[in-house]
Amino acid sequence: MDLTADTAALADATAEATRLLAPRYTEPVLAGLLLHATADGLTLAGNDRERAVSLSCAAIAHTEGTVLVPAKPLAETLRALEDPAVRLVVEGSQLAVRVPGARFALPLLDRDLHPGAGAPATDPVAEVDAIALATALRTVAGTAAKDDSLPMFTGVRMHGDGTLLRLVGSDRYRMATASLPMRGTAPFDVLVPAGLLGELAKLAGGTVRLHTAPNRFGASWGSVHVSTAVLDGGFLSPDAIQTSTVDTTLRIDAGALAAAVRRIGLYTDAGGVLELAVADGEIRLSGANQRSGEATEHVKADVSGGRTSPSFQVRYLLDALRPFTGQEVSLGIQPGMRATIVSAVDPGDVNITYYVMPMRAPGR
Amino acid sequence: MDLTADTAALADATAEATRLLAPRYTEPVLAGLLLHATADGLTLAGNDRERAVSLSCAAIAHTEGTVLVPAKPLAETLRALEDPAVRLVVEGSQLAVRVPGARFALPLLDRDLHPGAGAPATDPVAEVDAIALATALRTVAGTAAKDDSLPMFTGVRMHGDGTLLRLVGSDRYRMATASLPMRGTAPFDVLVPAGLLGELAKLAGGTVRLHTAPNRFGASWGSVHVSTAVLDGGFLSPDAIQTSTVDTTLRIDAGALAAAVRRIGLYTDAGGVLELAVADGEIRLSGANQRSGEATEHVKADVSGGRTSPSFQVRYLLDALRPFTGQEVSLGIQPGMRATIVSAVDPGDVNITYYVMPMRAPGR
Incomplete structure (x- = not known):
């Protein structure tokens, strides 16, 4: 095999193939990347028996051929190069990566121990x-x-x-x-x-x-x-999640609520649980711990239904609000230890719903 | 104590005081920040018996006074606020941090257990x-x-x-x-x-x-x-470092050398040692390990004196070149296990010299 390719394009293709393969390998040879050079260009393929990946990259093949080389060193070497063009050429039992003034030589791995590129793609469903x-x-x-x-x-x-x-x-x-x-x-x-x-x-x-x-x-x-x-x-x-007993619904700006949750989160105990109290036209968030002290913040909300007031783990509530940053969200609250249902008031094409479990309030 | 301050300015001052204090405290009270409000504004001071820090921040004191509060929760709270102005007011045994709609209350710490703000600054030398x-x-x-x-x-x-x-x-x-x-x-x-x-x-x-x-x-x-x-x-x-036996001097672009060292570093063994060979008008860097293979790169250099060719730990050589990024450096090489002396060929006002020890070449 002997080919010349655009360094940045080949570095990107190699990096993408390496990232899409699973990060752990049970057999060293599964950490290899199959390079297959033909007159049409270069194909890169990997297969760790669970995942299989293949992609192509433009290249000028001076000599066609197929080699198996360690994926990560190849990706790291290509990423570190500054020359616009790179040559990959088999030299003895090595694949040489050549640019003017430098030669990096990767060992060829045994293709007989590798499962191959995997089955070709079926028609898309x-x-x-x-x-x-x-x-x-x-x-x-x-x-x-x-x-x-x-x-x-x-x-x-x-x-x-x-x-x-x-x-x-x-x-x-x-x-x-x-x-x-x-x-x-x-x-x-x-x-x-x-x-x-x-x-x-x-x-x-x-x-x-x-x-x-x-x-x-x-x-x-x-x-x-x-x-x-x-x-x-x-x-x-x-x-599997019960959603029929929603008795309290909030409409609230997701970003404003998340910012308040982060501030009150500075005042929660190790478990990170804050209390949410539903009132007329607003909710009150509160937290307390021995080190920082205590904190309370009011956030405007459109409240309908009852006044069910759950407590939440700060981290989980922030995760539930993150998909809706910049949007108004609806929080459907159920009594007892049942999930609160978070969704966008005005969802776009991608309609996300998040179910977050309440926690017992600290000290209860 | 009761004062109003610009939130961003007070957050910056509190963060700066907190960063300048040592990160570990043997006594909890040393994690406190002394806030001293007068008609002239607010002074923030900390003292962990090893370090002492003080700085001032503009503030309008409605009631003068001094309190000791936990530094980190105060800094984190102020940083998370979005309102342009903040009020700090003693309420019972707490310092309340107030903005519209929210109240954060930090416990007051015992000033009698704190070493105080430290001695005032002496005249500068x-x-x-x-x-x-x-x-x-x-x-x-x-x-x-x-x-x-x-x-x-x-x-x-x-x-x-x-x-x-x-x-x-x-x-x-x-x-x-x-x-x-x-x-x-x-x-x-x-x-x-x-x-x-x-x-x-x-x-x-x-x-x-x-x-x-x-x-x-x-x-x-x-x-x-x-x-x-x-x-x-x-x-x-x-x-204490012998520098009299320099027999080989290189002049080389620090950035080009560092980039080559990083590339060859991908091909060094666990200890990360690369070999440098001095030749006419260039140096050759090389490394090898079992996993990646082997690599060689030539870098143009102005070589004078002998041809003494040391090996270096990749990480240490990169540290030695980093201060000179964008500049031409001189490497003064000594035979044996004596330091190589790295300095700028054309130093500015700040004249840095780096002494880096060579390593034994791998396998010798």
Whole structure:
């Protein structure tokens, strides 16, 4: 293999492939990137047996060929280069990365031990706007659990039917759902690892095509195609959360409420629980701890229904308000230890609902 | 005490006082800030028995008085406020921080347990430009040791005599010196904790006045005055480093060399040691490790004298080049395990010299 490529384009492609592969590898060879140079350009592919990724990059192949090299050192080297063009050429048992005055030589890894680039992409089952998908995933994938103790909570349920894509994520203590428009050709209902979807939200652009295959889910945009094994173990469903006993509804500016919650949060105890008291035309937030003292703040709100007044963990309430920054939100409050339902009063194309559990007030 | 102040100005003053106090307190009351309101405005003071800080802030005192309150909660509360004006008023055993719609109440601490604001500033022994001082301190204070095992290496020697301020810092493995112009009235030679000088470099502006008192060192600018106990245990001196056997001198662009060192650093082993080979009109940097492979880069240099070719720890060599970014540097290389001397070919008012120890080349 011997090729010349634009340094920045190749650095971007390599970085994107490296980020989309899972960060931990059980076998060293799975940390490799397959480079396949043809007259059409360069294809980069990785496969760690759970995730598979492939993308292409323009390149002039002087000699065609395929090599497997360590992904991270290649990505770091390309990112650090300043010359506009770079040459990748096999020299003995090494892939040399050459620019004028410098030579970086990566060891070739054994392709026989690598699972290969993975199956080619199936026809897409749906298309969705990347910006809308990223907006939904930032909240829903961010609400999934980070630890692996209960695998189903590390996934996002992606449910497509006709023209609506619905997402659900939960870590058991709170749940986020989102619905957004899509153009679908076949229904699907899969539980996809949230970690990959979080990366996808940062990297995807334009139109994202969704692909399904037995026990696998894929997404593609531009020349990038990434797929992953899906999770099983039951489906997350917002139907599991009781929402029928809402007796108090607030309409309030999400940013103003979040700013007040942050201030009162400076005066909560280690658990970070603040009390919310619903009054006429306003709510009162309060907190107290031994070190800082005590604090109370009033925030204007449109109050209807009863005066049910829950307490919340500061961090969870801020997470629930974050998707709605700059918007007016509705808080549907239920009595007892039932979830408060946060949604935009005037949602756009991406309709997010956040369910946050109240806490027992400090000292009760 | 009862006063009204501009929120942003009071938040800045409180944050500055809190940052200049040491981050660890042996007694809870030392985490307090003394607020002293008079017809002239507000004075803020802290004293943790090692450091003392005081500064003033414009305020309208409705009732004069002095209180001691926890510094960090006060600083965090003021920083989080959005209203342009804030009222601080004693209410019972609390200091209430009031803005329309909100009240934050900090506990009053026992002033009898606090050492007080500290002695007033003595007459300055020197004046120095804050920007020049900060430039010198960023390198010299940054080179001092972070751990307390040998206290003298956690200090910066500040030596003033006539019109020149000389600074020396070392962690035993490398040493940085700087000299810069000052206007002095009395000679001084003190070892000042580097941690405080690092904060001073970030906060001071305009002209910095230096103050000495028995076993203490102080600095003041604007209304801010900070002082600290000095360290003892001997003086750091560049005279301890042998520099007479320089046989190879390089002149090279500091930024180009640092960029190449960073690239080759991707190919060094865990210890991060790269080899530098001096040739005609250029140097060659090389590194190798099992994971990434091997790398070589040539950088143009003006070489004079011999061809002595040391190896360096990547991190230390980058630290030695950082003060000279954008400038041409001279590297004075000595044979054997003797320091390489890095300095600007054309230094400005602030003249920095960095002494970096070579390492044994990998596998030798």
